Amino acid sequence: MKVNGEQSSEYRKNSVRGFLKETFNIIDDTDVNATIDDIKAGIPIKGQTAWVLIFSILIASAGLNTSSTAVVIGAMLISPLMGPIMGMGLSLGINDVFLLRKAVKNFAIMVALSLITSFLYFSIPVFQHETPELIARTGPDVRDVIIAFAGGLALIIAFSRRSKAITTISGVAIATALMPPLCTAGFGLATGKWHFFRGAMFLFSINTIFIATATFTIVRFLKFPFEHYLDSKRKKVISNVIYVSAFVILVPSVFFFYKLYKQTDFNQTISHFIQDQKENKGVLIFDIDKDYSKKEISFAIIGNKIDDKDLNGLKILLSQKGYDNVKINIVKNYQESEGNKKLNEDEKILLTSQKIANNQYPIAAVFEDISKEIHALDTNIVEVSYGRILKSNFNMIDTIPTFYIQWREESVDVEEKNDKIQNWLRVKTENQKLRVEAVK
Template sequence: MENTSPNTPVKSLWLSIKLLLKSTLDIREDTNHDTTIEEVKAGISIKGQGAWVLIFSILIASAGLNTSSTAVVIGAMLISPLMGPIVGIGLSLGINDVDLMRKAIKNFGIMVVLALFTSFLFFSIPIFQKETPELIARTYPDVRDVIIAFAGGFALIVALSRKNKQVNTIAGVAIATALMPPLCTAGFGLATRKWEFFGGAMFLFTINTIFIALATFIIVKSLKFPMQEYLNSSKSKRISRILYLVAFLILTPSIYMFYGLYKKTDFEQKVNTIITTFSLDKDVVILNQKVNFQNKTVSFATVGKSVTNQDVEEWSEKLKKQGYSGVKFEITQSVENLETQNMLEKLESTYYTTQQILNKKEELLVKQEKEIIDLQKQLYLSEKSKIPFDQIANEIKINYNEVAEVAYSRLLKTNFTKIDTVPIIYIKWNNNLNQNQILSQEQKIQKWLRLKLQNEKLTIQKLN
């Protein structure tokens, strides 16, 4: 009877996915155990050409670090033979080969001493003793360096174990794990007697070495490389115990290093978040910030508003809730900075006060200018309304014999919106003129005087 269970398509899909993942991720079929072991053994020795290649690559890397040239440092890492003895240590642990381990450790020691000595000589020259960003970057390892070394070690041994070698993978691992720059930086520390450089760089180099060897050991065990056989069974057991002890001694500090670096990175990140948030919110400039995870201290200087005790208590409480209690904050707020801040605040206050006074003065000036303009208009109108009475009277007498008397006055009138001044000329005529003649003569005189005096408001009235 045909199986029509609804689970059949699901099982088929799951089986297809498993087969796809196995064909994609399985590396056992493409592994060449014997060839890999021989190639690793051949790459361990640091004698002859290998020693000179190491010396020259160290010189190149030192020059690159001194000039902060990343390209030069990368070039030096590509030609360096540093990786060989480290992979040899991991392989010897994995296949239980004590002779290979001795050889690998011996060559590893020679390699380290030769690299330190070469970089020491280079940085002993005074013109090469400047601290550069590339050198400083090799003195503060964090948890990311562990991940890089571990992943690099896995990638390296997997690439070496393939039947068809991938040269670009091996070169990429040499660049990523960066074994040479820490050794060169340690040589710089020795030459300049800056022990913080030497200690930090050697710690980074130790991390890279241990985790590359550990990754090699894990892959060798996973791929079931053939174990080294010894005729004497008791000797074989003794060697196995020794190698497992060495593996344990490598694994234990590796876990401790990883945890310590993880906590250090986490602590620094949380402190940076708190300080950055404070700087942005309060508009404060933070200078010379230093975070010491070991002593649980945070030190920095401020420019701008001062940090209060309440701020520090809030930071300590936040860090305590995040698992970091007893953190001490050492904040530099010099008297000069406080005086400068007070002076700035006073200047700001004075500026705003002065600005208000100037604004009031400006308003007063505008008002006064308006009053002046109004007065000028009034003066103009007043001047315009003035009439040279003597001259006008004489001219009227000469041109109009019938005029007996002339008078002049100014009439003020208003429509309750504005006030106007109207000039009025009063004329008394001889009795021999009739009313029509008088009206005609008055119109002529009015036109003449309006044109002469440029005043259309002027009027002529009869004087009784």
Template sequence: METNHPNSPLKSIWQNFKLLLKSTLDIREDTNHDATIEEVKAGISIKGQGAWVLIFSILIASAGLNTSSTAVVIGAMLISPLMGPIVGIGLSLGVNDVDLMRKAINNFGIMVVLAIFTSFLFFSIPIFQKETPELIARTYPDVRDVIIAFAGGFALIVALSRRNKQFNTIAGVAIATALMPPLCTAGYGLATRKWDFFGGAMFLFTINTIFIALATFIIVKSLKFPMQEYLNSSKSKRISRLLYLVAFLILTPSIYMFYGLYKKTDFEQKVNTIITNFNLDKDVVVLNQKVNFQNKTVSFATVGKSVTNEDVKEWSDKLEKQGYSGVKFEITQSVENLETQNMLEKLESTYFTTQQILNKKEEIIVKQEKELLVLQKQLYLSEKSKIPFDQIANEIKINYKNVDEIAFSRLIKTNFNTIDTIPIFYLKWNNTISNNRIVSDEEKIEKWLRLKLHNDKLVVRKLN
């Protein structure tokens, strides 16, 4: 008799899920140990081509930082050979190769000095010493830079260790980890004697270097790369101890850096949240805000309502509850802040009043312009319809000698829908001419006048 186990479907689902997870995330089967080691060794050297490529990439990156051109900086990072020695250091630690580590460290040092010296020469030119946002962005590392460097290092060594290389991943890591811009910024700091730029940039570069090498070391160990063998067993042990000591010395400051940057970022975020909420609640404008995590100080200036001691105490209490005690607030504010705010409100009111007046005047001007157009049109029509009475009278007298008098008037009529104006010429004939002749001559004169004056409505009538 078959026994049903209620948990068997769940176990089956769990087993299938584990198999799917393993097949998706397992990278051991496609690892090419020997080819990866040879490729990393080949990328360590700085001689000849590598040195010139580094110099040119540093010049490109420096120009990109000087013009705040992200595209140019990205291009420089793609052609930079700096990643090779860093990966070499991580690999040498993972496979216990002291010669490889010595070579990687030597070439890494040469590359760093050459890069800083090249950027120093570039930024020593006065026209290239402008402080740009791209340069400033490389002087204040935070915890996100650690995460980027660590994840980038993992992605790079995984891509390099495949039998089928994923070059788009390698290029992406070169862009994301951004080793070139900090070195260029360090050269800028030396050239302009801005030591905060130099210190911040070198700190960011150190973070990237350590965590890329550490990620490489971890992956090399997890993929079980073959260890370097030495004929002398005691020498092998000494080398192993030495390399593990180096790995420990790298790991310890890495953890300390990560924790310090995490606390710095967290502190700045909490302070910004408090100040932002204060802005919204009290309608205060905060200017020139600076947060110093090392000294636990927050400084800013205010415009509007004054910041009270109760406000400062409330902020300090909130930060203390969140693990940051002894924070000092340095606030620059005038005792006349309220008067300043009132003055600003008056200026704002005056501005809106002036705008309303200007808008009203503009409406009046537009209306007057329309009226002027109407008058101009009427004047044009009036000029066009003006009758040269003297000239016409003389011409009629010359051509029709039986006309004794001529009169002219305008008849205005309407059908209650439109109004029309009709010009009328009145002619008085002498008694020697017959009525038939008068009718015939009036028809001729009317046609002639209509043609001459371009008015089909013109009428000629007999003057009694």
């Protein structure tokens, strides 16, 4: 019985092992020579490929400019961005320095054409307003790295199959990581907003490194044959060049991943704290600036005060996560300002607001200051107007102070944003009758 039990246990192990091998094995269905030929064929950016690249970047720029995800995805479906980057990963994996040189050259052509195309598009004045889709590509976080690496793995595995049925679809994952940052960099160049250009190019560079790393990883896992050289000395020199190149790519990728993970964790910790203060403590928070490199947080608050206990709890939590000596800058809580003898500009505006609430003089007297503060709350606001509406129920007449806000056409959640500004203005002016309405 014991023998039979051991045989049964061994049978189950073999069955599980066989199931896992059948499910996840990619070696048996790999066509090495065809994969190398396909990747090499996709490296050159010339002729039809160059024009397809230009048009796909143009479409993607328009999609980002209108915050249309569908249009951006459409551009990704036809984008040939993957060729040179996969070529770099392949050349490192098979020790082919000539292929590496060719891939780097075409990669430079690809970047230049993309930047020029997006630059020309965003040079047209009517296309120069910032959109959420553009702003989202001004800096990387750890999720961008995961998208790039997973996209690179998916594409090289799809390329290695004997059947190429899903290669084009897998290429969309590559374009997801590359096209939006390049278009955003072109936007930064066209508008002179260098923080857009720097952030987007950094994001593009990070994604490029991880896509190439993914290709290199699978090429070595599948044991693609190394390139042979007749001259042994030349072979040694080329091997050294390849190893140095691989080191230069792989080591920074690990460093960047760790750094971006810590930055994302830092930002999310702050965001969760701010969200908790807004939802559970009734604190209105705006002008949020999180600087991971300087370990500094800045934001302004209106309405309820943030308790010292909550701030100390945030500092302790950040310290436990390895972010020591974080500096938290908070604009003076407006509710604490009234009793101070020396008033700063914000406090003067507060007292003016209180006078408004008590009808000591009209909002028109400080309309310029209030409108600037409203614009600081959301830069998607195009115009602010103010008027007093007379309302009658046929028994009495009431006067309703009303702000009219015009939003950019691509703005989302306008009703929710209007409500937030209305709540802020009611707290600021201590007038619960005040209303905020959106206008076209």
